[in-house]
Amino acid sequence: MAVVSAFLVPGSPLPYVKRDNPPWGKIATGLERAGAALVRSEPDVILLYSTQWIAVLDQLWQTRPRVSGLHVDENWHEYGELPYALKIDTRLAKACVSATGTIGVKSKAVNYDGFPIDTGTIVAANFLNPGGKIPMVLASNNLYHDFALTEKLGRLAARLARKQKKRVAVVGVGNFSGAFFRHEIDIAKDKIVAPKYDRWNKKILALLQAGDGKGLSAALPEFATKGKADMGFKHGAWVLGALGGKFTGAQVHAYGPLYGSGGAVVEFDL
Amino acid sequence: MPRTQKKGAIVAGFLAPHPPHLVYGENPPQNEPRSQCGWEQLRWAYERARKSLDALKPDVLLVHSPHWITQQGHHFLGVPQLSGKSVDPIFPNIFRYTFALNVDVALAEACCAEGARQGLYTKLMRNPHFRVDYGTITTLHMIRPQWDIPVVGLSANNSPYYLSTEEGLQEMDRLGQATRAAIEKLGRRAVLLASNTLCHWHFHEEPALPEDMSQEHPHSLSGYQWDMRIIDLLRQGNTKEVFRLLPQFIDEAFAEVKSGAFTWMFAAMGYPEIPAELHGYGTVIGTGNAVMEWNLEGA
Numbered sequence: 001m002a003v004v005s006a007f008l009v010p011g012s013p014l015p016y017v018k019r020d021n022p023p024w025g026k027i028a029t030g031l032e033r034a035g036a037a038l039v040r041s042e043p044d045v046i047l048l049y050s051t052q053w054i055a056v057l058d059q060l061w062q063t064r065p066r067v068s069g070l071h072v073d074e075n076w077h078e079y080g081e082l083p084y085a086l087k088i089d090t091r092l093a094k095a096c097v098s099a100t101g102t103i104g105v106k107s108k109a110v111n112y113d114g115f116p117i118d119t120g121t122i123v124a125a126n127f128l129n130p131g132g133k134i135p136m137v138l139a140s141n142n143l144y145h146d147f148a149l150t151e152k153l154g155r156l157a158a159r160l161a162r163k164q165k166k167r168v169a170v171v172g173v174g175n176f177s178g179a180f181f182r183h184e185i186d187i188a189k190d191k192i193v194a195p196k197y198d199r200w201n202k203k204i205l206a207l208l209q210a211g212d213g214k215g216l217s218a219a220l221p222e223f224a225t226k227g228k229a230d231m232g233f234k235h236g237a238w239v240l241g242a243l244g245g246k247f248t249g250a251q252v253h254a255y256g257p258l259y260g261s262g263g264a265v266v267e268f269d270l
Numbered sequence: 271m272p273r274t275q276k277k278g279a280i281v282a283g284f285l286a287p288h289p290p291h292l293v294y295g296e297n298p299p300q301n302e303p304r305s306q307c308g309w310e311q312l313r314w315a316y317e318r319a320r321k322s323l324d325a326l327k328p329d330v331l332l333v334h335s336p337h338w339i340t341q342q343g344h345h346f347l348g349v350p351q352l353s354g355k356s357v358d359p360i361f362p363n364i365f366r367y368t369f370a371l372n373v374d375v376a377l378a379e380a381c382c383a384e385g386a387r388q389g390l391y392t393k394l395m396r397n398p399h400f401r402v403d404y405g406t407i408t409t410l411h412m413i414r415p416q417w418d419i420p421v422v423g424l425s426a427n428n429s430p431y432y433l434s435t436e437e438g439l440q441e442m443d444r445l446g447q448a449t450r451a452a453i454e455k456l457g458r459r460a461v462l463l464a465s466n467t468l469c470h471w472h473f474h475e476e477p478a479l480p481e482d483m484s485q486e487h488p489h490s491l492s493g494y495q496w497d498m499r500i501i502d503l504l505r506q507g508n509t510k511e512v513f514r515l516l517p518q519f520i521d522e523a524f525a526e527v528k529s530g531a532f533t534w535m536f537a538a539m540g541y542p543e544i545p546a547e548l549h550g551y552g553t554v555i556g557t558g559n560a561v562m563e564w565n566l567e568g569a
Contacts, residue, residue, distance in 0.1 A: 056360055057476055057555075070399055074425070075340045077397040106475060112362045114355040116401060144474065180341060182432070183391045259342065 002162035003170055003270065005041035006239050006247070007034050007128065010263035011052050011120025011173040016127070017079035023190040023256050030254020030265035031127035037267050038128050043169035045089045046129060046136045047157045049150070049238035051174035051231040052120035055140035059100055059153065061093045062117075062138035063109040073119045084122040089135035095160045096137065103152045105145070120173040128171060137161075141234060147220070150234040154241025170242040172235030176201040176262035179228045185259070193260030200227030201255065201262040208250040208266055217245075230261070243268065278453040281326050283462040283535045284319055285546075285562040287526075288335065288408035289554035290358045290365035292316065295481060298415060302366040308481030315550020315561035316412040322547070322563055323413055326461060330374045331414065332381075332422040332449060333463040336529035337405030340393075340425040341432070344385055344445055346378040347402070347423035348394035358404040364480050369407050374420040377460075380452035381422060387451075388444040395425075409465040424449075426529045435517050435528055442530035446537025453538075462538055464531035468500060469493035469523040469558035476555065489556030496523040497551070497558035504562060507545040509536065526557075544569040 014021070015028035038046070053060070068085040093109070100107040121138055129136065137157060145153070154170065161168045177197035192198040200223055207216040224232040249269040256263055293301050295308035338345070350373055358365035378394060385392035406423050424445070430438025453460045471489040488494035496519055503512045513536070520528040527533070536542075542564060549561040 054359065056472070057474055072397045072400045074338060074403075075342055075345075077345075077395050077400055078393070081397070081399050110362060112357055112366060114357045114366060115362050116357060116359050118359075182342060182429070184342075 002158050002166065002168045003242055004043055004167045005038050005169045006243055006268040006270065007038065008172045008236060008239060008264060008266040009034060009124050009128065010175050010258055010265070011050055011123060012175065012258040012261070012263060013073045013076050013079070013082060013119050013123050014258050016082065016123045017076060021187050024258065026256050027254045027258065027263050027265065033253040034265050034267055035128040035130065038169050041169055042167060043134060044166040045092055045161060046134050046169045046171055047161065047242060048121060048124060048136055048171045048173060049139045049141065049154065049235055050118055050120035050124065051141045051235050052118040053138070053140040055142040056144065058106045058108040059142050060108055060110050060140035061097050062088055063090050063093045063097070064088060064111045064115070065090050067115070067117055069117070071117060071119065071122055082119065082122045084117055084125060086125055086132045087135045089137050092161055092164055092166065093137045095164070096157050099156060099160055100153065103156060105149065105153065124171055124173045139238070141231060145234070147232055147234055147237045150237035151241035154238040155244060158242035168242070170239050172239040174233070174235035175230035175258065176204060176264050177228050178230035178261055181260035190257040190259060192257050192262055197227060197262060201264065205252055205255060205264060205266070209252065211247055211249040211269065213245050213247065239268070243270070278456055278458040278460065280450060280453055280460050280462055280539055281328060281567045283464065283539050283564045284413060285532065285560055286319070286409045286413050286463040286465055287467045287559040287561070288337070288405040288465045289467070289557070289559060290361050290404055290408050291480065291554045292412055293367060293408055294364035298411065300368045303364050305481045308483060309552060309554060311550050312552035312554070312559055312561065318549040319413055319561050319563060322565065323461060326567070327459070328419060328461040329459045330377055330420050330422060331410065331461050331463055332424065333406050333409050333465055334424040334426065334531035334534045335403055335405035335409065335465045336426045336526060336531065337403040338423065338425040340427050343391035343393045344427045345393045345395050345425035346382050347373045348375055348378045348396050349373060349398050349400065350375055352400060352402055354401055356402060356404050356407050365404055367407055369402060371402065371410065371417060372420045374422050377452060377456050377458055378422045380456050381449050384448035384452045385445055388448045390441060390444055390448065405465050409463050413463060426531065430528050430530055435520055439530065439533045442533040443537040446534040449534065450538040462535045464535040466529065466531045467526040467557045467559050468497045470526040471524050472556045486553055487556070488553050488558060493523045493558060497560065501548060501551065501560055504546040505548055507543045509541050509543050513541070539564060539566060542566060542569065
């Protein structure tokens with residue numbers, strides 16, 4: 001089996017840069033638990049898709065062997081910097097670039113000094129892969145790709161990893177409900193912005209925990225619209241694609257608000 | 271320090287779009303990639319705009335960019351000097367630009383305070399490690415490559431996308447009024463830069479050689495016709511009709527003016543019914559771009 005562990009994690013910087021705020025600290029603790037589980041699964045590579053790495057022309061894949069730097073979030077700059085140092089599995093990433101034509105997607109390799117790594121990728125990497133020890137494949141979110149095409153990309157990346165005889169951890173980075181507070185709030189009293197979104201998040205989490213793949217597939221289109229799922233929950237599509245839709249359940253390491261949006265740390269049972 | 275006068279004024283506004291291709295085509299020393307040619311009509315349009323700007327002798331340039339997207343509030347660059355390397359996340363092959371800019375922090379603070387007074391959620395960006403977005407940098411380079419005039423950078427709050435277009439643009443209107451009040455209070459002689467493309471339908475693949483101009487043309491006839499309709503109205507000074515049509519233009523041409531810079535600029539200028547100077551129009555990967563000027567002193 002190529003995939004040895006799989007996770008959904010939020011891409012907000014708040015648990016990383018402001019974990020002393022109790023609601024966000026809980027998410028940070030959940031992310032650390034997920035990180036420990038990922039390490040225990042002993043993957044050779046992490047296949048990571050972040051909704052915050054936006055592409056519009058092609059499907060982009062990071063192929064620079066090492067990327068490092070200091071990022072400041074565009075919105076939460078007052079809470080400080082996000083350092084990062086990542087090792088890229090260039091052989092697998094280049095294989096992805098070469099192979100996506102088979103599913104009708106044109107891909108491009110990204111290998112530039114100073115290329116801006118998105119907040120979601122950095123936050124997920126820092127919690128799940130501290131020190132950047134495990135090589136990664138980073139995939140962008142092309143805005144014109146839908147859920148089904150993103151599933152295909154995840155499936156393809158996992159298949160190519162299997163071909164290279166690699167053990168894979170697959171990670172989808174994004175929020176559950178994407179609705180948020182637009183104005184200043186008391187951050188210590190952060191909550192999901194409206195009860196309907198909380199209900200939607202919990203419904204999806206329950207389906208994941210039950211390992212109900214069919215129920216999940218049926219609910220996700222409505223979650224995307226009525227639950228305002230972040231980017232149509234395409235980070236979920238990436239993971240489900242890599243798993244071939246096969247999982248027996250899930251553990252929710254954390255669930256809570258991130259300035260009103262829904263943040264959940266989920267580990268799939270395989 | 272910027273020169274001051276008794277009461278500040280907005281002396282001009284420019285529609286100043288930010289395709290990084292224009293910087294790439296020009297080959298300035300700050301940009302790593304080299305091109306053979308490309309997008310000359312738009313680059314020459316900016317040459318004309320540069321001359322106008324030079325004659326205006328502003329104290330400060332204010333730029334509202336759709337590529338600094340903020341969800342919580344309207345943000346303002348608030349660090350005296352910012353520098354670094356800006357790599358375009360969409361077009362890293364053509365834009366890797368080493369920048370250094372000076373910020374008029376006092377004016378940024380005043381805009382921030384006036385915005386809050388208008389009921390907007392506003393924030394100053396005080397982090398010295400902040401990477402300035404490529405939209406801000408491209409617009410500033412194209413209008414003033416000398417980088418010798420202090421700037422105020424404004425983020426694009428995503429309200430027109432998160433709320434309705436109309437609700438979002440109402441916020442941009444208030445942001446414009448706040449900007450004007452701050453400029454007047456601080457006695458600045460200011461030029462506003464709306465960093466927006468018009469029709470934003472674009473091709474989904476780049477030519478193998480990005481500057482292969484044989485591949486460059488409007489994405490669609492309908493988008494082109496929309497652009498010409500809006501530009502013609504602006505050339506006539508029919509601002510009221512432009513803003514009546516704006517929501518429809520945004521919907522049908524996927525116009526980037528939805529992100530707010532255009533409305534912000536016009537609100538700050540008081541929606542002048544004066545003919546715009548069209549410095550030039552051209553397409554970039556199919557999108558429609560116009561470099562236009564409203565000279566309020568000459569009006």
